[in-house]
Amino acid sequence: MNKVSNAGTVGKAKGGKLHEFLLYVKQHWQLYVFFILPAFVLTIVFRYIPMGGVLIAFMEDNPIRGILGSEWVGMEHFNRFLSSPDFLRYLANTLKLSIFGLLWGFPAPILLAFLLNRILSKSIKQKIQLVLYMPNFISVIVLCGIVRILLSPTGMINQLLGTQYNFMTMPSAFRTIYIASGIWQGAGWASIIYTAALSNASKELQEAAIIDGANIIQQIKAVEWPAIKDTVLIQFIMSVGNIMSVGFEKAYALQTDLNLNASEIISTYVYKKGLLDGDYGFSTAVGLFNTVINVILLISMNTIVKKLNDGKGV
């Protein structure tokens, strides 16, 4: 305590700003020491220290001598990855999975929200929502277990079709399975945010539109779309920002030895190379490459939106 007030006096002599700051800290020390310290420490230790750890992407790691004893190899790991014949396939698998996923998966919850908005009875709407949200509470493992069961040669889908395909071993089926099961699980839950935005649409405006004889298309154009436009935009940018971080957990749980041609994505490759093969430096380099692309995508997306949206970014 004493120290702080001493520093405060010195600060006063030097200039108002520092003094003001220290005085504030002295008065509100609980905000720093009690409220924000745990989060600060966790962030530094578990988020920022690993960022320093990416240096091993430029090293030939030596587990015995540790990071400090390892040799610098510059861009060697990157060159090895970028020049390997698999690189383009993994990158393409990752991009296709997330871009097609976005293309199909992004409009689905918006459509659901528009449809739900047309259900007039509140109690029916609630019951529908209960069903729509349910799959969100199923774990990735159970979801993939269900998918594997339904798509097995003797499973429900084959019984309905009267066929015996083994879908889980077909590379050509992987993306469809991944994306369709994603919509099955997530579209209902993702529609909440749009439903909430739609409920903020002006009721009077909508009634006025109806009295003026506007049909449904016109109502959507004039009232409902403007109410959710910003939300849609924000959600879209965030989805684009996540294009390279397409989920490891589900892709890995849907992989079989035979569909790897389509299902090996960068994150599963990083896991296998790093933790299963122990090739730390190389695996880190691949992961870093992924992050850098992601950041570039996010920044360029934000810039584009700023231009389109009169300087309003996110």
Added chain:
Amino acid sequence: MEKKKQKSEFAKLPKEDKFLLVCGYVILGLFLVAIILPVIYIILASFVDPITLQNSGLTFDFSKWTLTAYERVMSNSQIWVGFKNALFYSIAFTAISTVITLLAAYPMSRTDFKGRGFFNLLFVITMYFGGGLIPTYLLISDLGMLNTIWAILIPGAFSVWNMIVARTYYMGIPKDLQEAAEIDGASEMVYFFQILLPVCMPIIATIAMWQFVGMWNSYFDAMIYLNDSAKQPLQLVLRSILIQNQPEPGMVSDMQSTAARAQLAELLKYATIIISSLPLMIMYPFFQKYFDSGIMAGAVKG
């Protein structure tokens, strides 16, 4: 009465609107069926004798129904160990992370908080940029946290996203409350715990629910950090049964032929899915009222 009114309103609509509405209801209906159908199929299939199921599919001939799968899954100890671990991890993680996140959100919600911009930048950067898998793994290893529950509970305990959600909610609380508390000479602690938190229960419940469900359903951290089977959470046990086709040894070992074992292993999957999903399926409707409030609080900031 209400229905009649809706009906007459529907009749008054122009033709193209009727068409659109009917199309919309059909799409919605199909989506609902697509959600419910697999669930019903799995519930029914879990009772059917494995040989019958493989040869002719579902049957309503109840003489072919059996509870074998449930008996075998429920009498397996590894499933219960998984349940117990998952429950413990989820409760502990929810408690730790909710407290840390709610605390951090408070200074961040105060516009007069000096250093707010600095902390905000520090936190938000981590949402988009990180060290990645291996550097994080090596850190956990260096800290001696491998194969301990701390590797599951601590590294992800502070959620920037949930902090933003909580902060947005705090900022919606009228300033008068805080001013009145300051005039009364209440400290930050007193104001936070006795005045602010009690009016923030909806958002606290929402965040706690997200954290609980997230931990309950995840398997990645447990897969890479825990190798002791006594510490495995439910999802890892499920993974070996459902994904790797490796049922727990005791579940099928008494069957004579490999084929019979494989058939039984298939049937066990259905029962395993039902048993493992039941707790959340029963609990989640009780949380429904919190969904909207939580999502909205997150949406405002975006």
